[in-house]
Amino acid sequence: MIFRQKECGLNLKQTVRKARPTDLPMVYKGELHYIQTIEPEHEQRWKDAMHSHLRQWTSALERMFVVEQDGVPVGYCFWEAIDGAACLASIYVVNECRQRGLGRLLLDQYIDDARARGFAKLTLSVFLGNPARFLYESAGFQCVRTGAEYLDYEYPHAVPTNATP
Numbered sequence: 109m110i111f112r113q114k115e116c117g118l119n120l121k122q123t124v125r126k127a128r129p130t131d132l133p134m135v136y137k138g139e140l141h142y143i144q145t146i147e148p149e150h151e152q153r154w155k156d157a158m159h160s161h162l163r164q165w166t167s168a169l170e171r172m173f174v175v176e177q178d179g180v181p182v183g184y185c186f187w188e189a190i191d192g193a194a195c196l197a198s199i200y201v202v203n204e205c206r207q208r209g210l211g212r213l214l215l216d217q218y219i220d221d222a223r224a225r226g227f228a229k230l231t232l233s234v235f236l237g238n239p240a241r242f243l244y245e246s247a248g249f250q251c252v253r254t255g256a257e258y259l260d261y262e263y264p265h266a267v268p269t270n271a272t273p
Contacts, residue, residue, distance in 0.1 A: 120177050122210060124217050127172035127184060134181050135165055138200035146238050173217045175210045185214040187222060194222030196232035211243050230263035
């Protein structure tokens with residue numbers, strides 16, 4: 109099922125769809141690239157927790173979305189239900205496709221999916237040095253806490269209903 113489509117300036121068709129198990133190798137590559145470029149000091153700990161990551165990714169498939177450009181997967185996002193909140197766990201777009209609105213398509217899909225499932229509280233955390241925080245802020249997320257390494261954000265526009273993970 110296609111959730112969103114957009115024509116970008118280069119006449120490339122951009123689509124967001126539900127993730128499939130066959131997308132998990134791309135998720136692994138994206139998460140590894142992120143940890144190596146944004147949080148390299150945590151790479152070994154991340155690798156040591158691979159079994160936990162695999163459980164997380166497979167259990168989040170119902171809340172995972174892939175963005176394609178002309179039919180080629182170029183990014184993903186997924187979220188989890190934690191303590192009654194919809195928490196964006198990860199969002200990633202390959203380097204060569206950034207700055208084309210794909211991250212915003214994925215972020216909007218997270219917001220819409222969490223709202224449709226009845227979540228009133230939408231949250232995310234971002235590493236202090238991660239430039240994705242500008243994407244979150246431009247979408248309306250507000251910083252509610254600054255930690256030693258991460259910023260915590262909440263989306264103030266969520267519409268409360270009955271939450272179903």
